[in-house]
Amino acid sequence: MNLVDAKIALVHDWFLKNSIGGAEKVTLFIDKLLNKNYSQPDLFALASNIEESKKNIFQNRIIKKSIIESFPFGKTKVQNYLPLLPFAIEQIDVSQYDLVISSSHAFAKGIITSPDQLHISYIHTPMRYAWDQMNTYLEQSKLSNYGLKFPIKYALYKLRQWDFLSSQRVDYLISNSNFTAKRIRKYWGLTSEVIHPPVDIERFNFKNIREDFYLSVNRLVPNKRIDLLINSFNKLNLPLIVIGDGPERSKLEKMANSNIKFLKQVSNMEVENYMSRCRAFVYAGLEDFGIAPIEAMASGAPVIGYGKGGILDTVICFNESNKKDFSNGILFKKQTISDMVDTIDWFEDKKVWKEFDPQDLNNYSERFSPEIFKTKFDFFINKVWQEFKIKS
Secondary structure, eight states, X not given: OOGGGOOEEEEEEEEOTTOOOHHXXXXXXXXXXXXXXXXXXXXXXXXXXXXXXXXXXXXXXXXXXXXXXXXXXXXXXXXXXXXXXXXXXXXXXXTTOSEEEEEEXXXXXXXXXXXXXXXXXXXXXXXXXXXXXXXXXXXXXXGXXXXXXXXXXXXXXXXXXXXXXXXXXXXXXXXXXXXXXXXXHHHHOOOOEEOOOOOOGGGOOOOSOOOSOEEEEOOOSGGGOHHHHHHHHHHHTOOEEEEXXXXXXXXXXXXXXXTEEEEOSOOHXXXXXXXXXXXXXXXXXXXXXXXXXXXXXXXXXXXXXXXXXXXXXXXXXXXXXXXXXXXXXXXXXXXXXXXXXXXXXXXXXXXXXXGOOHHHHHHHHGGGOHHHHHXXXXXXXXXXXXXXXXXX
């Protein structure tokens, strides 16, 4: 059977209208690629509430859901059923498909397939809250304050066991960065093909005049470390605009001084406008990849970020001793207020933003264009399809 004749299932963890981020955008791009080059895949998820909203990225397509959808608040708060999600994803029936592609940051890779089916999983991250960032999540969790830290830790212990076991069922893994590939080797003992996510760089304008404010565009969740940004800019007393929403919003707003402005309901066009005018894009979290910094570069903005994780695939740190070397940002070594404050103080004092040419930053961002992703992803799935057919 040729790949163009294969029946395809595309599985993602969940689609929530208040949480459409990088992983969902990648899933949409994979869907479009499969539609154009092969056949329209059927869509699956643990839960979804985007179908009747303005954020329905799949328009009028049917998304087949799990049993979680029938539970109270299952459509909107699927994460509340965390201990049941491994069971739920395994109940989704994809037995009639030749090719199953999962786009997974948590559970989608756990879909069960037979030896006669090829399962390729694009991994955005092994579950952060179950592995290396468990303590960060627990420190920020309200449940920890109610004496539930031990049962939560035990639930995560069991989740790690399932996460490892389910990873062994996947035929081929794609990771979104070298950092994610390293974590996959560490926690699952498996190798993966690194294919960076596609970034829609064409929609950004790098020609606007830079202004004096700093910008963050993020989900307001613990691992993004927006709390570190807030505390740092409280000390710096420099203008910071935070675009995004999430469970941390109320707490962060209470922490912030008057120099920090939060924006919630912001259109894509407005985000593009802010990115094209900011002095620099600031990023304090430990990310597996990070699409927003690429979008900032496409907008001509340098990135100031924590120098660990997936950002090392994209940000080349400015070297004052050799200004002729290409750079597109500044990296601070420690995820602390003092390190971030010192870095931005130096950036301000030396007027380092003047060292970055917006057009050069935009040119660099083209390395992560949809066209490059399409070429690499298409080549990979064709290669492994042929390998799989020969083996079977």
